[in-house]
Amino acid sequence: MADSNLIQIKGLRDGLLVTLGEGGWSVLHSSLLLQIDEKTEFFKGAKLALDVGNQELHVSEMTDLRDELSDREIILWAVLSNSPTTENTAQMLGLATRLSKVRPDTPVQVKPVSSEDSAMWVKRTVRSGVRLEYEGNVVVLGDVNPGAEVVAGGSVVVWGRLRGVVHAGATGDADAVVCALDLSPTQLRIAAEIATTPERRSQPVPEMARLKDGHLIAEPWQPG
Amino acid sequence: MTTKVVTIASGKGGVGKTTAVANLAVALAQDGRKVVCIDGDIGLRNLDVVMGLENRIVYDLVDVVEGRCRLRQAMIRDKRLPELFLIPAAQTRDKNAVSPSDMVRLCDELRQECDWIIIDSPAGIERGFRNTIAPADKVIIITNPEVSAVRDADRVIGLLEADGKTDQGLIINRVNQAMVKRGDMLSVDDVLDLLAIELLGIVPEDENVIVGSNRGTPIVLDGKSKASQAFMNISQRLQGHKVPFIDLEEQTGLWNKLTKFARGGE
Numbered sequence: 205m206a207d208s209n210l211i212q213i214k215g216l217r218d219g220l221l222v223t224l225g226e227g228g229w230s231v232l233h234s235s236l237l238l239q240i241d242e243k244t245e246f247f248k249g250a251k252l253a254l255d256v257g258n259q260e261l262h263v264s265e266m267t268d269l270r271d272e273l274s275d276r277e278i279i280l281w282a283v284l285s286n287s288p289t290t291e292n293t294a295q296m297l298g299l300a301t302r303l304s305k306v307r308p309d310t311p312v313q314v315k316p317v318s319s320e321d322s323a324m325w326v327k328r329t330v331r332s333g334v335r336l337e338y339e340g341n342v343v344v345l346g347d348v349n350p351g352a353e354v355v356a357g358g359s360v361v362v363w364g365r366l367r368g369v370v371h372a373g374a375t376g377d378a379d380a381v382v383c384a385l386d387l388s389p390t391q392l393r394i395a396a397e398i399a400t401t402p403e404r405r406s407q408p409v410p411e412m413a414r415l416k417d418g419h420l421i422a423e424p425w426q427p428g
Numbered sequence: 429m430t431t432k433v434v435t436i437a438s439g440k441g442g443v444g445k446t447t448a449v450a451n452l453a454v455a456l457a458q459d460g461r462k463v464v465c466i467d468g469d470i471g472l473r474n475l476d477v478v479m480g481l482e483n484r485i486v487y488d489l490v491d492v493v494e495g496r497c498r499l500r501q502a503m504i505r506d507k508r509l510p511e512l513f514l515i516p517a518a519q520t521r522d523k524n525a526v527s528p529s530d531m532v533r534l535c536d537e538l539r540q541e542c543d544w545i546i547i548d549s550p551a552g553i554e555r556g557f558r559n560t561i562a563p564a565d566k567v568i569i570i571t572n573p574e575v576s577a578v579r580d581a582d583r584v585i586g587l588l589e590a591d592g593k594t595d596q597g598l599i600i601n602r603v604n605q606a607m608v609k610r611g612d613m614l615s616v617d618d619v620l621d622l623l624a625i626e627l628l629g630i631v632p633e634d635e636n637v638i639v640g641s642n643r644g645t646p647i648v649l650d651g652k653s654k655a656s657q658a659f660m661n662i663s664q665r666l667q668g669h670k671v672p673f674i675d676l677e678e679q680t681g682l683w684n685k686l687t688k689f690a691r692g693g694e
Binding site: 334347351 | 555558561575591
């Protein structure tokens, strides 16, 4: 018997938001599937965003759920959570972790990220297949490997080797910058400008990339 | 000793997972350990071929999971090493025939019987991969010094980290030192730089590996080539012994040949 307090369903502009209550994952998981199976027609073809609250989900649990939903012709595109582990897992699987992203028809508002705003702090190697997305600044203590993506509304600082795709000022902020100890991204974007890394001739030095007169430039970092 | 479950994974296909499983299993069994290897590549099995046990298969992994036979009945004893067993994959089914919890249960049962369980993971990061990862105490990631293989290995490491599987080791397979020297191949350092996990072994490119696979005789059994030496070293390191990494330098110059000759050959 599915307990309706455990699961709340809300319509969004372009899909469904399912919010799970508190409880063990196995209980929530099975009552979610039960609800879906009771209303197959309603759910069929839906784009589903799942708010799991404080649940800590690992890759196996999330991929299982995604597979089970896709068996029922439901697309899981976002997992929202208060748990960093779960957010991490969702990013690992290429799922969105915030709802605000999918609104292509609303006019883009250029909102510069002020330097006082909090930053997303990532202290690990960002590996291939991981997409980090944050509306503010992003600081990575570690490498960003090829195949990984970092998308920030503000600036991106990588204390390590930056070799994946990086997009600073993703919401249009042309003052955003990208700094790295070794700035060799597959592709570097600031606001709407895109560049690739030229073939490196010398030892890498810390560099900062920014927009100057509409062009992307990278310059060695000058302390002081 | 307590039983250790080791899964060998790579993401990309064709980098040497199956060969590594066969050779490490043989090397551990030669050290007197009781070893069971499991082929996790349901539907595309070939560990049985590489180990030369194809014609002995009666029951397989899926038969055990679905209760058509007892675990013991699906364990094929190696014809050369009495302490080495293989549980083959089913060829006529697919990855969905087994679940991660089935694999955990199966390995828990096997833990009472043997010292090492070595699992061959299929290529990819889907169901089959998750089946083989679930029971693992340690995951060995194997890659070639190729950009695409290293990229996939990086993805696999990321998925393992997210799943809390932090005991990882790296094997770099098919290193061709002459190509590295010419700058045509990634070096061991290049790969380690990117993946940043513990190095368990470096296996040089060696034609004998292919010959051995085709004959169903893992090269560790003859033990002469550099590749077989590398696999034996990896098996030692798995057992906690410190073994220096082999010298990959090709000793082909006339001077080297002469000094070798003077030292009494290889």
